[in-house]
Amino acid sequence: MLTNYLKVAFRNITKHKLFSVINILGLTIGIAGTLFIVMYIQDELSYDRFNEKGDRIYRVNLHGKIAGQEVHTTSTAYPLYKALVEEIPEIEQATRVNDMREWIFRYEEKAFKEDKVMAVDSNFFNFFSYELVKGNPDKALQDPNSIVISELLAEKYFGDENPLDKTMAIGNDKSSYKVTGVFAEVPGNSHLKFNALLSSSSFPWMNRDQWLSNSLWTYYMINKTGNPAEVDHKMDAMIETHVSPTFVEFMGKSLAEFRNEGGIYRYWSIPLYDIHLKSSLRDEPEPPGSMSYIWIMTVIGIFIMVIACINFMNLTTAKSAGRAKEVGLRKTLGSLRTTLIGQFLTESVAYTLIGAVLAMGVVYALMPLFNEISGKELQASQLLNINLLGILFAVIIFVGLLAGSYPALYLTSFKITEVLKGKLRAGMKSGGVRSFLVTFQFWISIVLIICTAIVYQQLKYVQNQNLGFDKDHILLINDASRLDKNQVAFKNELRANTNIAGVSYSNNTVPGVNNTTIFRGEGDAADHMMSTYYADYDHLKALDLKLVEGRFFSRDFPSDSNAVVINEAAVREMGWQDPLSEKIIDFNGDSAVSRAVIGVVKDYNYESLKFNVRPLVLHFTNTGNVLYVRIAGDDPGRMVADITNAWDKYMTGDPLSYSFLDEDYDALFRSEQRLGKVFTVFTVLAIFIACLGLFGLAAFMAEQRTKEIGIRKVLGASVWSITSLMSAEFTKLVLIAFVLAIYPAYYVMDSWLEGFANKVEISYWIFALGGLSALLISWLTVSYQSLKAAKVDPVRSLKYE
């Protein structure tokens, strides 16, 4: 009997080609979209799960409240890992990872700057499950000056040679490191991503017994019976024994006093598996994912599937007049309704199966494109992953049953005695349900259009918001200290170039600030947490900052090298009326120093537009590791060449590396931009599938009304009046969908915007835009069929009946 069902199904597919193509295409796109979303989510959820003992691994985070400011960071102290193993019995091992960022690597005549370099403890490869393809995992990171590199780097520097035991010169001082291992590329779903690992024993300062300086990541592994809450508890005690003694020295008060004033200083653990999706503290190794985006993706995936299912339902029921006779006959021959329902469900599952197979092909073909849009590294081979196939199977069954459910119930509800009269205009009867379903499809589409538009508006808004300085045309050289004693000469050479408007050394790379610490006003006992960095005389000019009061560091005032410039937020933080008459106490050096405030700069956003500008104290330096170059000419390409030439004069064979500040700022919004793109892609998909369905329905309506149209034309109706008659029905549905879409779209976007410090006003025209574009798209879709029907020669169309 199954073959009989499939035979009928297949012959129906080939008989009604347009409808079958629309049905299958809709299902294919829908399933392909869903597959992408499933793979995306799977990847997000699989972060760090490749670690064999990952379920017992935790990372230690620090929660502090200092001078009224909350600090949540992933950075921990150097000696913590040792104390964890020695003092907490259930901890089996602990390991540290210190982000060293970018270094220059040299081998023979090859020299490149490599990023994602990390210093790690010798048990790293035992602790995590990263794959070492060459070298001994137990020993590779033991000795000082050992380096383990990725396969890609091995290929890049050593080609076909065996990299093991080769010596590379690393860093500005060209220290020698011996290659002791090569690891397979770090999986895309690892929260730690690195290109090279240096042994922590190479850096004696990593073994300092310094408990209050938090700068590296600490991970621990507990035994099978251990409890992380217990560990947190024991870490509290650890703070008493280790941190307490040094607290007075560094903070000017005892830990107890500090706590009495509302201060907090404690370590806590987060499971390794939760890091990617649930942790977004300061100094995360990479921008975290987000559970809410996963939910959004899930909802969009379901939406797309539902739209595809509705197409199937609508077209199948619309076409049901053709199947009514079959239903009646099968019933006459003794088939039960349940059997018939089974038949129609089999048929829709068969359709879905075809769609699924095609969808696999589509996903395979579009994988690189999707990776580019989403920033993932998904592999085509993951398509055959058993979990994914399982999910695909579930999707086929679910979609098949959902899409088939209404047609099956509807078609099999025909009474034999009615059907056999042969007069049943079944297509017309389900009009109410069909209208509802079409409205629902457009409701989804319009909600998605509005949401996408608002996401884009917000992104544009934050990115174009006034930073308080001009971020365009600024070139940033990130490791200028390589120039060593030539730093000043290099700067002077650039200053002499008429196409360069400003050159400034600093120790800080914006966007971002690497030091936020405690200051006091002279004659005031209150602590104030403020960010700080060092900059030279020309910082104001190079960044195009605006001065509100006083002056910037000036060559005319030698004493300025001991003074500070603060921003408006700092003035507010300190509560000063006349900041230029005040002094700031700075605890940064060996002893507290009092520094005169010589100027106030207008607030400029040195971190990210996601946050409001925080108080800032600028110290003076003559040189620094970071050089800002403002280009004035209109030929940035030539200027880069000029700068490179100047650099090469001092640093032959040591490549210049630079970035542009505006791009660095844009990069802060990469995950939001991705969301925007992903949103757009799936919105377009949803609308496209909905339009496919509409196109099919319109074709069906036109076919059904051939006779009516013929009569109207004979009576003198114009092509235009018939076309609008045909579009009127859909217009009504789209309008209803639009009205129903307004509030949900507003609600969702309003809550999304909550997460931004600076947010765009949701304006009414966005909604109008959503509604109008849906209307326009539906008109275009329907008009083709309507026009075709309206243009048919009435004499011919009347002959049909």
Added chain:
Amino acid sequence: MSMIQIKNLQKVYTTDEVETTALNSINIEIKEGEFVAIMGPSGCGKSTLLNILGLLDNPSDGEYHFGEHEVSNYSERQRAQLRKGSIGFVFQSFNLIDELTVFENVELPLLYLKVPSAERKQRVEEVLERMNIMHRRNHFPQQLSGGQQQRVAIARAIVAKPSVILADEPTGNLDSANGEEVMKLLAELNEEGTTIIMVTHSPYDANYAHRIINLFDGKVVTENIKEQFHI
């Protein structure tokens, strides 16, 4: 032995507050092996009666004995079960499934009866041979003439060897030559022992029956011998 016996049968259609009494106090008995024609003006309830006799529909009131079963209150499932093996249908509009070939259409009742494949093939070929359309076995209904389509429909009605065949204006859509051929086939089947109940407007076709039941406005007016017609 009586094959079909109905007593005081009534059928009322209720649609939007309007009640139509399609059949009113009908009493009919049909014996095994009989050939009965049902006649009457349009709208008098012939098809309604045939649908009830064929267990496609339930009466509103009254008794209906089919063989030893009292079926007037049968559920859809029970009726389907009983219908499957024992009743064959022939319609005016043939009602073949367009997506199935001649062979597959005729095979359908056997599929519902779960007859094994080899036996199905043999039985379908037998009836196709008999209806003289074996050469068209792989054609689709749309590729056949009306007469051929009706022969396929008859083949399908008899392939399960039902004890009763119900035919609603089987010649209605056919020209006289094809109509005559169909009537001869029905008569032949009747001769072989199959009970046949046929609705028709044609006195000529009715002539093939042993007995004619005349309906008027939902009631049996005469249940008569065919001799009153002069053909």
